[in-house]
Amino acid sequence: MRRRIIRILIAIVIIYTVALSIQAGLTALHAKSYVASLSGEYDRTTLDNQSNQVASDVNRLFTLLSVPVVKQIASVAGVDFSPIRDEVVATIKASSWLVGADAPKRYMIAFQNSAEARGTGGILGAFAIIDLNKSALTVVRTGSNAVLYSLKDVPVKVPAEFTKLYGKNPAILQNSNLSPHFPYGAEIWMGLWKKQFGEQLDGVIAVDPSSLSYVLKATGPITLASGEIITSENVVAETLQKAYKRYEKDNNARKQYLVDIMNAAASKITSGQFSKVEMAKAIKRGLIENRILLYSRDQEAQKELSTVRLGGFLSKDPNNEYRAVIQNIDASKLDYYLKRSVVVETKSCKNIQQTQVRVKLTNTLKSGVGLPAYVLTRADKGKPADLVTGQHRFKLFIYGPTNAKLVSVLRENREDGLGGGSTERGRPIYVADVDLAPGESEELLANFAGGVGNISFVDQPLVIPTELSVKGGC
Structure with missing residues (x-):
């Protein structure tokens, strides 16, 4: 009996291995043809058809690799990419346009400074303009936000609710990405660029120092002209903390320092000086943590991106998704020290689902x-007379699911100044003004009615990741 079981298991392994080999072979053939087409002269329809074929192959390959024993081995080896399966497939489907197979494309890479929080992560600190032409990458120029200017009005069309929630602040370069809906910020950045330089960009790629730290694990350390060595371990602290002290008397020099780091990293990437496996791991982690975002001006490509994390969408589809978004309003760089703890808990499943979100914030x-x-900047209005050095003021936005309702709110040890409610893209929001001295904490609570499906939470990519606990479910 035991031998029979062993023979059956061996047969299953052989069948699976053969199937996997065949599938891998098909994928390799399609992929080889597809890669060749990216460098050739093909029309958009042909390119899209080939993209879809490769995406279909990769999707089936992911299905085969989801067999528990294989998945477990891949996880132990650190090469389980199933968590970004949707991103991989969507990107392949859109890739012919994204990589400039039909015509050269020009993108802005926005380097977000997460020490000053914005909806999609942090304020735009530095940038690079890159060209993609038949998958060949060229860095056209780099710079800091010092060379970019702001407008009085938002340069692109936005919904009335956007203006009601954010006013004209997004017309200011540093406030363009107040909303967590990445396409808003990307379109405004592109609009500001066009107003200033008369050039229509094709898209925006957003990254931050944390995602750069993951990339440096693949490239290895980078050496600046000064001889300073930047590594995966020190890049976040050097760019978001120590640089402010080092260049305390020369802020433009600090901004150039960021550009120098970005240039050195780009040089290694464009010259292929990196481990492909480690780079894949870096991208995987950046995607999971919402630290890598992509916007495309092409409608078909954007349609694919809208369904995955890479697109950074605040989806209007039915969901049971929650967010806790920080908006820095004092212009300080104190979000480097901000800790967030979130508990999302089901309170009732009768009739309309009731869900409570508790957010504890600590300076x-x-x-x-x-x-x-x-x-330590305090550029906000109405600062307290007894302001403590290192006291940080910001707004907290707690988002509920699409078409849900904000039922009630509560603040720790407060009966007034609770904040108010608003909406964005069909989502109810609890908005509150928070001011914390060093060492202080406050807990805020919002109760929502509604939501469809399993509870999910989208973390805002700041320096300190959110401590998340999800309890219950219907």
Whole structure:
């Protein structure tokens, strides 16, 4: 009996291995043809058909690789890419346009500074303009936000609810990405660029120092002209904390320092000086943490991106998704020290689902004494008379699911100044103004009615990842 079972298991393994080999072979053949087409002269329909064929092959390959024993082995080896399956397939489907197979494409790479929080992560600190032409990448120019200017009005068409929620602030370069809906920020950045340089960009790719730290694991350390070595381990602290002290008297030099780091990393990437496996791992982690975002001006490509994390959409589809978004309003760089703990808990499944979101915010800074004035900036109006050095003011936006309702709110130890409600893209929002001295914490609570499907939470990519707990479900 035991031998029979063993023979059956061996047969299953052989069948699976053969099937996997055949599938891999088909994928390789389609992929080889597809890669060749990206460098050739083909019409858009042909390119899209080939993209869809490769995407279909890859999707089937992911299905085969989801067999538990294989998945377990892949996880142990650190090469389980199933968590970004949807992103991989969607990107392949859109790739012929994205990589410039039909015509050269020009993108802005937006380097977000997560020490000053915005809806999609952080303020735009530095940028690069790159060309993609038949999958060949060229860096055209790089710079800091010092060379970009702002407008009085938002340069693209936005919904009335957007203006009601954010006013004209997004017309200011540093506030373009106040909304967590990435296409809004990307379109505004592109609009500002066109107004200033008369050039229509084809898309925006957003990254941050944390995602760069993952990439540096693949490329290895980079050496600046000064001889300074930037590594995966030190790049976040060097760019978002230590640089402010080092260049305390020269903020433009600090911004150039960011550009120098970006240039050095880009040089390694464009010259192929990296481990492909480690780079894939870096991209995987960046995607999962919402630190890599992509917007395309092409409607068909954007349609694919809208369904996955890479697109950074605040979806209007039915869902049971929650968010806790920080908006820095004092112009400080104190979000580097901000800790967030979130508990999403089902309270009732009768009739309409009831869900509670508790957000605890902590200013982990022990003391602001000795920090550069630029880091401690309080440019907000109505500052308290007894302002403590290192005190940080920001807004918290707690988002509920599409078509849900904000039922009630509560703030720790407060009966007034609770904040208010608003909406964005069909989502109810609890908005509150928070001001925390070093070491202080506050907990805010929002109750929502509605939601479809399993509870999910989309984390805003700041320096300190959110501590998340999800309880219950219907």
